[in-house]
Amino acid sequence: MANTVVKSQIELVEQKLASSVGGLNQYLNHVTISNLKEEMEADESEYGLLLSNLRRLAVFCEEGFDACRVISSTEPFRKAAAERTLYRVYHQCIEEFFNPKHDLWYEDSRSAYTGRNSIKYRKAAPESVKRLISSLESDFQLMREELQFYETDYVTKMKQSQ
Incomplete structure (x- = not known):
């Protein structure tokens, strides 16, 4: 039974x-710092950090997707590998x-409960970036809800098995 839950989580996360x-690659393949400056004038280094x-x-x-694809298509299903992958997806993706590395945006957790977008920007951001992040947010919210379990449980399991 537990295998089917983990397998369905892997398939959901893969999707x-x-x-x-x-969405990210489509955006990144077509945008440049010059494009962002045309949308809104700001320091070039800020746009560099944003694109970074x-x-x-x-x-x-991409790494998480590739790992999920391999695990979901491998028979027999490897539950332990799937759990490791879901843990890594939670903590990396x-x-x-x-909580991005350069801290250019953050999550306003109160907004998440109202059904509005919860991502707020520390400084003004171009509309194209806001649209991109907004288009991704619901998928990341859903994955987080599904995988929050792996935030602590996987680490606990690994410590107990040692």
Whole structure:
């Protein structure tokens, strides 16, 4: 029974990461610092950090997607590998989305309860970036709700098995 829950979580995360990777790569393949400056005048270094955050998130999501794809297509299903992967997706992809390395945006947790977007920007951000983050947010919220269990339980299991 537990295998089916973990397998369905892997499949859900695989689907959501595929969508996220597609959106991130589509954006990153077409935007430049010059494009962002046309949208809104700001310091070039801020835009560099913003794009760096997005590239980092895209890399983590691609790695997570690839790992989920391999695990979901492998027979027999390897529950332990799936749990490790879900733990890594939670800590790399989801945490990176809500708490990016360069701290250019943050999650206003009160907004999440109102049904509005919970991502707030420390400084004004171009509309294209806001649209991208907004389009990704619901998938990351859903994955976080599904995988929050792995935040602590997986580590506890690994310590107990040693």
